Amino acid sequence: MVAIASRGMTLAEFLAFYPEENICYELENGELVEMPPESDQNQRIASFLFAYFLKLGIAPYCLRIGIEVAVTGSKESVRVPDFTVLSEEAALALEGATRSTIMPDMPPPKLVVEVVSPGKVNINRDYRYKRAQYQARGISEYWIVDPLTSKVTILSLNEGLYDEATFVDAEILTSPLLQELQPENEITAAQVLQQA
Numbered sequence: 001m002v003a004i005a006s007r008g009m010t011l012a013e014f015l016a017f018y019p020e021e022n023i024c025y026e027l028e029n030g031e032l033v034e035m036p037p038e039s040d041q042n043q044r045i046a047s048f049l050f051a052y053f054l055k056l057g058i059a060p061y062c063l064r065i066g067i068e069v070a071v072t073g074s075k076e077s078v079r080v081p082d083f084t085v086l087s088e089e090a091a092l093a094l095e096g097a098t099r100s101t102i103m104p105d106m107p108p109p110k111l112v113v114e115v116v117s118p119g120k121v122n123i124n125r126d127y128r129y130k131r132a133q134y135q136a137r138g139i140s141e142y143w144i145v146d147p148l149t150s151k152v153t154i155l156s157l158n159e160g161l162y163d164e165a166t167f168v169d170a171e172i173l174t175s176p177l178l179q180e181l182q183p184e185n186e187i188t189a190a191q192v193l194q195q196a
Contacts, residue, residue, distance in 0.1 A: 030075030071133035081112040
């Protein structure tokens with residue numbers, strides 16, 4: 001690990017890395033970063049979104065919790081969103097894979113959701129770094145669900161850049177994906193944040 005730390009870990013080395021304990025890691029610009037355990041609230045939000053999108057008609061094999069997504073950065077990075085909606089093409093590309101990782105040569109997910117955890121490092125990671133990486137990866141929508149500030153930020157890809165909309169309380173979430181699925185099945189920020 002000392003040699004890897006001095007030059008940075010490659011994507012291939014990350015994919016070959018299996019921790020001895022059940023610890024989640026992300027690869028952040030060539031550095032192995034241990035992710036803190038998810039809070040109960042974060043898990044409830046991800047589970048709620050899984051059930052909601054399933055109800056909207058997304059096939060179960062396109063809904064994922066804990067999938068890895070290879071993204072671009074100054075060095076190789078792999079993120080583990082709290083919840084992901086895959087396109088049919090991305091789901092097909094994963095068929096038979098020995099590891100649930102969306103590789104750089106695979107179609108990007110349709111949607112990734114990050115639930116913000118406390119701490120400046122976590123907040124910066126979700127609002128700044130992941131935003132830039134998911135945008136560069138061509139992910140159509142990135143939702144930042146922030147229980148700390150009680151808001152949901154929806155970033156929608158428009159000509160290569162994210163447009164931003166923020167929702168609070170009983171405001172109904174709107175996004176291209178939600179409009180495409182079933183616009184009559186409305187959902188509010190409070191429902192996503194588990195406050196309703």
